[in-house]
Amino acid sequence: MRRPSKTTRRTAATGAAALALALGATACGGTTGPASGGELSGQTVTVAGVWTGSEQKNFKKVLDAFTEKTGAKTVFVPSGDNVSTFVGSKIEGGNAPDVVMVPQVGVLRQFAKEGWLQPLSEQASNTAGATLAPVWRNYGTVDGTYYGLYFKAAHKSTVWYAPETFTQAGVTEPKSYTDLLKAGRTLADSGRPAFAIAGEDGWTLTDWFENIYLSQAGPEKYDQLAQHQLKWTDASVVKALTTLGELFKDKQLVAGGAQTALSTDFPSSVEQVFGPEPKAGMVYEGDFVGGVAKDQFGKQPGKDAKFFPFPAVEGGKAPVVSGGDAAVVLKQGKNSKAGMKLLEFLAGHDAAEVWAGAGGFLSPNIQVEMAAYGDSVTRSTAESLIGAGDSIRFDMSDQAPAAFGGTKGAGEWKVLQDFLRDPSDPQGTAAKLEAEAAKAYGN
Incomplete structure (x- = not known):
């Protein structure tokens, strides 16, 4: 998310050593072993994402359910905040994950324009067509091609x-x-x-x-x-x-x-x-x-x-900002075919209900039963999210190019950290934000 979803999120060690360790030891991933006789028995799917702590633990429960259904082993690799840099380095090194949980629309668009992404399979696309509001499908689509399946949402207000x-x-x-x-x-x-x-x-x-x-x-x-x-x-x-x-x-x-x-x-x-x-x-x-x-x-x-x-500011309407994490399949992954099978699983309601029961999760999937959520607070939040339909406004920084809205120590993140340190010059801060945005957007 984010966050973290920027949906939630975003502190993890990165580096080649972490990926190599994860690929070499199934215990680092989401499963302990494959179910016997599944269609993907003997295969391994590597998934990268920003989640740490309880979020990572609960997502591994979803991966366990995928293993039980298909027989595939899974390995989860923490990417750290800068998903764009992490994935680019892994592709360059010939060690790309099969699936990436992307927390920013801008990064998803970047990956698509780099030619790194596989379009969703017909099955995943059709399932998403029945389970997601158009706004979520639109955010996963680049130049008319559907690449990103939104699995986790965040109510960020x-x-x-x-x-x-x-x-x-x-x-x-x-x-x-x-x-x-x-x-x-x-x-x-x-x-x-x-x-x-x-x-x-x-x-x-x-x-x-x-x-x-x-x-x-x-x-x-x-x-x-x-x-x-x-x-x-x-x-x-x-x-x-x-x-x-x-x-x-x-x-x-x-x-x-x-x-x-x-x-x-x-x-x-x-x-x-x-x-x-x-x-x-x-x-x-x-x-x-x-x-x-x-x-x-x-x-x-x-x-x-x-x-x-989050209350209304100066007579305006109370804001409703959302975020989310989209699953994408990399062409460069060693097992992208099995990776797409994971996305087909994530598109249904069963996968979302696994995490919904564990807590700390909202799904944009309209078929998820509200009873799957473990407490009344989360249920009411989920109902608000689903009820908002296409009126949701997606996290602004997640829509921006990664250089501006999604890079630790740079762009908007860095400018606002400087503003937190010294908030005495809003106009000067706005000028710095514009300079960074102009570079990132190329105008």
Whole structure:
């Protein structure tokens, strides 16, 4: 995702050694051995993705189900945040994975234009036609060819909180962005800073910006900015950065201040709210926060870990930003035929229901039974996602070229990290964003 989905996500070691180790030891993958007599018995499918921790563990359960169905062994290889660089290096080295879970639309488009991707098989395409809303199929299509099957979705307009901190401070769920900051300052006055911010992972900062921008500027300008038809120096961008800067510069609101935030990754930000030694009352990120809080800290979503929708900004509509991870098959993989069989499996509802039961997961698949989700909070979030249909706005940075919206230490991620460190010049930050975007988009 992302994130991580940027859907959730994004801290993992990369490198040739990791891939070689994974290819040489089935224990590193999602299965312990093939089912006897399956159609793919004796074959191995290598899958690369950004997922770590509980997300990786739960995706391996899906791969186990594929093994049970087909007999194929599977190996999961963590790609790290920069999927584009990882995959390019593996192709160049002749050691490409068969399937990649791509967390950014821009990266999927890049892979397609490089000629690296196989179009979806007729079976996968037909199944997706019956199970996914058109918006998800469109995001997986490049120049009229369907390459990317969206398997995991993220609802990225949720603010998670520890309910006991709200109770102690006498705070209720805010309905506007102004009330959100007011509630945060009340929390700080009661002894706990408002927000844990994962500034070390630049994708989380893009999510903050996108929710503010979508609510403040509206969907039309959001779409224009996402395609770089509107420059980042536009007054609407400066206004959104100014709004975001009010949060970043307030030491009551950012747990530990900017310096601490810049050394905090996403899992650690969740720990700061739901871990054994909490340091903040809230953490903004996607629905996948609930899965991390449950798997790593034993919190029950809806009881010990609650969320409210990202509130409307300055009279705008409450934003609904989504993200997702698309499965693609590389032409350069050693077993791309079996890889496509995996995508055919992922296109159905059975695969999604495996992860839905494990938690920390939303599926864009309309055939997934809501009862498959393990708690009422996730069920309601899933219903919201499915009910939104084609009105969802996809994560903006995930739509951008990887050089701008998907590269650690570069592009939008780096500029917004610098802005977190010093939010005093929104206009100058907008100019830096435009310069980076112009390079990445080639205009």
